Amino acid sequence: MQAAIDRIMQTYDLLLNRTSAASDEARAKVTEYVQTLFDAGERDTHRLTVCGLTYLRQLDGSTDHVKAGYTGL
Template sequence: MNDVVERILNTYQSICPLDAGQAADSRQKISRYIESLASAGQRDTEQLTIYGLAYLTELREGHDSRFTGC
């Protein structure tokens, strides 16, 4: 799963650079999130990458008020 985490971070940082501390914190949080998805049965690395990017975006930029969740 480390390759998925690195792909997520590299993709996010190509759009919005993070300093070393932010990257380390984000890596830890993404790792836990991806591990929880994998333990629930999600194995598709492309889907995990998409979920991870959405998770990181919400962590770093906050909730998008335009999205109602419906």
Template sequence: MEAIIDRIMHTYDLLANRTAAASGEARRKVSAYIQTLSEAGERDPHRLTVCGLTYLRQLDGRVDPVKAGYTGL
């Protein structure tokens, strides 16, 4: 699970310019989210990565998923 979180954070850090504190908070939130998905039965590491990145984008609020054309996963 830690490798998935590391992949998510590495990728997202390339896309977003955040402070270390904001990055730490994002890591905690996405870790809890990925844990929830995993406990619900999702095991595909690629899907978990995409879900984690999508979750972080939604938390940032910079992109409205509906306006961007996202209707769900």
């Protein structure tokens, strides 16, 4: 699980330029989220990594389809 969290944060830090406080906050949130997935039975490091990155992108609004220009039409 820790390997997945480290990989998530390495990748996420490459995507966004944030302060160390923001990075620490993101690490705490994603650790809690990945722990929940792990406790539910997910053991695949790659899946945990993808889910964690998706979770962080949703938190920061990076996956907002309206902001990306998709209107659903």
